[in-house]
Amino acid sequence: MRRILIIDDNPAVGQALSLLLSLHDIQAEVALTPADGLAALDRGPVDVVIQDMNFSADTTSGAEGAALFRAIRERQPDLPVILLTAWTRLEAAVELVKAGAADYLAKPWDDAKLVATVENLLELSESTREVARVRDERRRRREALAQRHDLGGIVYASEAMERTLELACQVARSELPVLVSGPNGSGKERIAATVHANSAVRDGPFVAVNCGALPAELIEAELFGAESGAFTGAGKSRDGRFDAADGGTLFLDEIGTLPLPGQVKLLRVLETGRFERVGSSRTRQVRVRVISATNADLKAMVRAGSFREDLYYRLNVIEVALPPLAQRRDDVLPLAEHFLAGRAQLGDAARAQLLAHAWPGNVRELKNVIERAALLARGGPITPDLLGLPPVEPAMARNLDEPSRDAVVAALARADGVVSRAAAALGLSRQALYRRMERYGLPV
Structure with missing residues (x-):
């Protein structure tokens, strides 16, 4: 009443x-x-x-x-x-x-x-009250997820990231292969590490391989090992990444760059757990949970004949899709504060600039921008000019400058009631948001 x-x-x-x-x-x-x-x-x-x-x-x-x-x-x-x-x-x-x-x-x-x-x-x-209820419910869900699972310190506030982490923790209990999809710099390795940390092999090694960073002629040797003299420069026998990951998880990043011969051997390992080193006919046996990741359209690669269809379906038993940062803007400011680690403070205009940016380089780009700005700020406030980002378009600035009452309430809910964060999301200064809150009868 x-x-x-x-x-x-x-x-x-x-x-x-x-x-x-x-x-x-x-x-x-x-x-x-x-x-x-x-x-x-x-x-x-x-x-x-x-x-x-x-x-x-x-x-x-x-x-x-x-x-x-x-x-x-x-x-x-x-x-x-x-x-x-x-x-x-x-x-x-x-x-x-x-x-x-x-x-x-x-x-x-x-x-x-x-x-x-x-x-x-x-x-x-x-x-x-509804804003507070939603805010508290989201906070309780995040806390409950962190209590039930090892999230490895992943910083997030968006519902999109919450759903991604819930799925990652859910599939971790299975030993089936997982495919993590998402754009470059979005944090696919962090998701793979979360799957490993909550799996039955969490006490085993987590071995990460960037397939795109390896020369094509060395990929098989890197993955499966090589015998002495198997190729020029192979002066002694060496273990591969599957050997190193035995009893744990092997994370294959940029799996779409794996050459066709390597795809054939990888498919066999996934099906049987067995492989041969380069230059050897002796079969080796391992128990490895494979998690792969890609920023490419593997289905299109299958149609083009550059990626094996049978391998695609073997890798993609369970897919965890990681949204780009542009689709989870509630994560931008928490991540920025995390990367700052108290070295400097974000001014209101800088917050608005961060939220307005499209982030084509995703979390990696955000981290680099914040690291650079913190260095240039020398302990002072971070202003838009220190971020080195394109200025906010005037049309966007005008739209942000006149938010509706519902937009203000929603921004406050997403910001957990923190006025400075809500103001940045709306492209306003704190004083401007206070004036609009007073105009709309919202508590200041």
Whole structure:
């Protein structure tokens, strides 16, 4: 049930306000002193407070009203408060509005305006509770996921990344091959490491191989090992990466670059666990969980004949698709703060710039940008010029500068109520967002 608290030392005012609000199906409780009002707050949740500014013979200062407002804010920082007064200096009321009061109405009040203000604030309270509920639910889900599984310190806030991590942890329990797909720099190796860390072979080695970084003529030797004299430069026998990963996980990054001969041998290992070193006819046996990753369209490569269809389906028993950073913008600022590690602070304009950027290089690009900016900032605030990113397009800036009320509420929810982060997401300064929050009746 919605609860309005009226705090006014004039019983007639309290009675008139209660009657007015009851005509609009809004129930109100009246307190005649600041102490009684604060006690009423302590008894249970209140949606909106209407408070007088004058409780003493000094009817022009509003000192007791200001003290009451500050006490309310200390108890419930997000509680909407309407200031009512006939004599208080306007400057005093304006200062309290700047400090977070929802509105200021003079006595005698306009009935329609007062009721409309209260109804808007009640709607806001419901929205605020929903924002808090969603924020708390998302926080609890992240905490529960981290408690159930080893996430290796992965920093995220987006629902898209949460779904990716949940799937990675779910498939980790199987010994089936996993294909991690996603663009370069998006963190595919981190996802592969998460699968390994939550698998039955987590105590075994995790061996990562970037297939794209190896010369084509050496890939087979790197993966499967080679006997002495098998090729020029092979002065002695050597183990391959499958040997090194025995009892653990082998992560094959950029699997699409593996040449066709290597694909044939890899398929056999996946099917039987057996292989031969280059230059040897002796079969070796290993137990390895294979996780592969690609930024290429393997289906298109199959159609083009550059990737074996049977290997594709063997590798892609379970696919974990990692979205690009542009599709999980809620992760941008948490990642940026993580990469900064307290060495510098992001200014509001820099935050807006980070959120507006398309991030074609994904998390890797973000890390490089932040590392460079932190170095140039020398401990000071990071400004847009230090990021070295393209400026925000004017059209985008105009759109961001006039967010709707729903957009503001949604941004605050995504930012866990942190105004500076929500402001950056909307492309506003904190002061500009505060003004819009006041305009929309949102608690400041």
